[in-house]
Amino acid sequence: MATETSLAERLLQGDKRALARAITLVENDDPRGWDLVREVYPHTGGAAVLGLTGAPGAGKSTLISALTKARRAQERDVAVLSIDPSSPFTKGALLGDRIRLTDHFLDPGVFIRSMANRGALGGLSEATLQAALLMDAAGKDDVFLETVGVGQAEIDVIDHADTVVLILIPGGGDSIQALKAGVMEIPDIIVVNKADHPMTDTMVREVRSVLSLAPHEKGTWRVPIVKTQAYRDIGIDELIEQIDAHRAYIQERGELEERRRRNLRSEVLALTTSRIRRRLDAALASDERFQALLQQVVERRLDPASAATEVLGRLDAGDLAID
Amino acid sequence: MATETSLAERLLQGDKRALARAITLVENDDPRGWDLVREVYPHTGGAAVLGLTGAPGAGKSTLISALTKARRAQERDVAVLSIDPSSPFTKGALLGDRIRLTDHFLDPGVFIRSMANRGALGGLSEATLQAALLMDAAGKDDVFLETVGVGQAEIDVIDHADTVVLILIPGGGDSIQALKAGVMEIPDIIVVNKADHPMTDTMVREVRSVLSLAPHEKGTWRVPIVKTQAYRDIGIDELIEQIDAHRAYIQERGELEERRRRNLRSEVLALTTSRIRRRLDAALASDERFQALLQQVVERRLDPASAATEVLGRLDAGDLAID
Structure with a gap:
């Protein structure tokens, strides 16, 4: 934790190596990268x-x-x-x-x-x-x-x-x-x-x-x-x-704020969706009905988009939990 | 519908123009494109x-x-x-x-x-x-x-x-x-x-x-x-x-089937997730609490990833419906 604090401090002081390191953390999807962005965001x-x-x-x-x-x-x-x-x-x-x-x-x-x-x-x-x-x-x-x-x-x-x-x-x-x-x-x-x-x-x-x-x-x-x-x-x-x-x-x-608001909105949306995808991925890994569905897709009996509709239907029906 | 049937038929016969038209439909996210893929998928x-x-x-x-x-x-x-x-x-x-x-x-x-x-x-x-x-x-x-x-x-x-x-x-x-x-x-x-x-x-x-x-x-x-x-x-x-x-x-x-199964699986997942994103987008458009949250992000008081965590928490709590 001490290291991260000092990384944030060095970053805010404009330290090039701290910046490089921070970007690498974010690029590698390292949780410390996200913590760092949260800290310096203001x-x-x-x-x-x-x-x-x-x-x-x-x-x-x-x-x-x-x-x-x-x-x-x-x-x-x-x-x-x-x-x-x-x-x-x-x-x-x-x-x-x-x-x-x-x-x-x-x-x-x-x-x-x-x-x-x-x-x-x-x-x-x-x-x-x-x-x-x-x-x-x-x-x-x-x-x-x-x-x-x-x-x-x-x-x-x-x-x-x-x-x-x-x-x-x-x-x-x-x-x-x-x-x-x-x-x-x-x-x-x-x-x-x-x-x-x-x-x-x-x-x-x-x-x-x-x-x-x-x-x-x-x-x-x-x-x-x-x-x-x-x-x-x-x-x-x-x-x-x-x-x-x-x-x-x-x-x-006021267009600058407008643009930034729009972009930040889609950013929040994209981040939310990608986390939902991860959860869905994990939930489906151990789901037998999904394995059977996938087998139909592999055997060319059901196309991927129709399979997606079916997964979505199960989510809606509360038949598949991703939380 | 008659037109779509004949497009599928012409496509299956290898008609170049039908193929070009079909890809354009898919590229434009035209529902007829998805119907067509479903039809020819077998x-x-x-x-x-x-x-x-x-x-x-x-x-x-x-x-x-x-x-x-x-x-x-x-x-x-x-x-x-x-x-x-x-x-x-x-x-x-x-x-x-x-x-x-x-x-x-x-x-x-x-x-x-x-x-x-x-x-x-x-x-x-x-x-x-x-x-x-x-x-x-x-x-x-x-x-x-x-x-x-x-x-x-x-x-x-x-x-x-x-x-x-x-x-x-x-x-x-x-x-x-x-x-x-x-x-x-x-x-x-x-x-x-x-x-x-x-x-x-x-x-x-x-x-x-x-x-x-x-x-x-x-x-x-x-x-x-x-x-x-x-x-x-x-x-x-x-x-x-x-x-x-x-x-x-x-x-x-058997690796070919294995590869294809893996790819089709992530395809189904990607399609499901992108539909969830659309629904989320629509649900948030008229959600007042999200507007307030977004305002915090715009004012640099809350970073986008933390805002995403909050949206996800509301979904989990059943506090935000996207179906």
């Missing part, structure tokens, strides 16, 4: 959480490097949490590092971490939120969540951000299609990176036309399109301005 | 489901193209289901196609589809299994599941495979680290692709040494390491042989 809420999403190759990591540099120049502390397996930030995952991140790794004001494990209770999205909370409690001013933006887990992750930036590149028509089709929600800011490409202005026009089709209430946030060349630090100042403007906007209108 | 179980996983850049898509060609030469029908957002197979997702897949797209014996939506009830993993079942029912002999192998959703997806192939490339040391650390389960077959690279034999030795550390019961499956150069069709015949050998092995020992 000290969270101060960080600006920025979600950055885009296809592999859009230059997310380079952009995050540039943003980190800009935020450091403003004397803000930065944490990067990468959930994109194709990102060079994602150490310990399947990829080697293609970009030299050494500068940032040596800076005590920058903390970089990836989440790739199935790890924590309730899944990647829950573990990510807990990690972001720990970064927040450690006094980081900015938390950057990097995700590839496709797939359920990744979309759930981006929901934890206060501001969402979508990164596109000229010629990458599929992202535009995804926006048009409504597969992807309209982000708060759109970056067209690699803006030295001759197709840049065509891309900007296309994005503008997609945005003009989306419903827009008068006086509400108008999604800016920022052209950047991240590897040359071009456009980064304007991006920072737009990020800050968006934050000021949602704070003024 | 006709499933015949396909060999192969999971292919590896980091972006390992050459998964090229390898799948080569395997598809080889299977077509054996007059087997093939379906590819890609859950890797960085894959060129993943149409409609965020990436353009880097590889020309036109040959396969035009072959009536090959069906290619991606899953990127959060879509279906219970999430990506459930939608993927349903899609794989539909491909199976449509008479596909081989179903290839392509995943990037990092992240919870992707690992859940690979669990649906009968045989799992991990694709490595020379010099890609992080995958080896992931295996060593036990982050990644030992696959059934390991491919070292791009085997014209000078580091190939070093990689093979390293893989062998990691495998030698894993517990291995005498007489059980010994994970083969296959060197391939997928873009030149080199090593593909040997890979096909090993895939078939693994399948024969697990069939003989």
Whole structure:
């Protein structure tokens, strides 16, 4: 217990190693991790959480490097949490590092971490939120969540951000299609990176036309399109301005609290459900009727969804106890 | 109803458009999709489901193209289901196609589809299994599941495979680290692709040494390491042989049924849990005490995990009804 208290204290003082250790506890679903989050939770809420999403190759990591540099120049502390397996930030995952991140790794004001494990209770999205909370409690001013933006887990992750930036590149028509089709929600800011490409202005026009089709209430946030060349630090100042403007906007209108309330609500729900699943799992392990039901599924006489309906019916009838 | 019957019939006859339509229904969580799976489920179980996983850049898509060609030469029908957002197979997702897949797209014996939506009830993993079942029912002999192998959703997806192939490339040391650390389960077959690279034999030795550390019961499956150069069709015949050998092995020992039983069990569980979550969501929407609890979370006085404990306690006490 003494160790945990001191871990919390060190974390709140911004100790990098304490933060790393805390995230590992959460990622491994170690009860001490959850105790720790409970303890430091009152000290969270101060960080600006920025979600950055885009296809592999859009230059997310380079952009995050540039943003980190800009935020450091403003004397803000930065944490990067990468959930994109194709990102060079994602150490310990399947990829080697293609970009030299050494500068940032040596800076005590920058903390970089990836989440790739199935790890924590309730899944990647829950573990990510807990990690972001720990970064927040450690006094980081900015938390950057990097995700590839496709797939359920990744979309759930981006929901934890206060501001969402979508990164596109000229010629990458599929992202535009995804926006048009409504597969992807309209982000708060759109970056067209690699803006030295001759197709840049065509891309900007296309994005503008997609945005003009989306419903827009008068006086509400108008999604800016920022052209950047991240590897040359071009456009980064304007991006920072737009990020800050968006934050000021949602704070003024009470939308920041609204977003956070919505995200925390689904967080509580997800955590509750995953505990119910664990209990159900345990209850069914020794349940003979379920074994017989499962045998029918294995023999292709009953499909999994119909079997689920039957289990649910037994729960409703009080015929199967999971508490 | 008449339309649904004929969709099922057309699907069972192997009609490509019917299969595409059916998967869309499942992906959109359309009740007709679930009815359809129920109807065709007795006709499933015949396909060999192969999971292919590896980091972006390992050459998964090229390898799948080569395997598809080889299977077509054996007059087997093939379906590819890609859950890797960085894959060129993943149409409609965020990436353009880097590889020309036109040959396969035009072959009536090959069906290619991606899953990127959060879509279906219970999430990506459930939608993927349903899609794989539909491909199976449509008479596909081989179903290839392509995943990037990092992240919870992707690992859940690979669990649906009968045989799992991990694709490595020379010099890609992080995958080896992931295996060593036990982050990644030992696959059934390991491919070292791009085997014209000078580091190939070093990689093979390293893989062998990691495998030698894993517990291995005498007489059980010994994970083969296959060197391939997928873009030149080199090593593909040997890979096909090993895939078939693994399948024969697990069939003989009853392991295939065992795997499928385990996967179908977690499928039933996942489907049950996601329905419980929906009900919980609905019940909490009009619950005043939950609103007060949530307010505490928003005000940083109570952390999300403790709030979840409280909700669970109310369910146990019969104080909150979700049926």
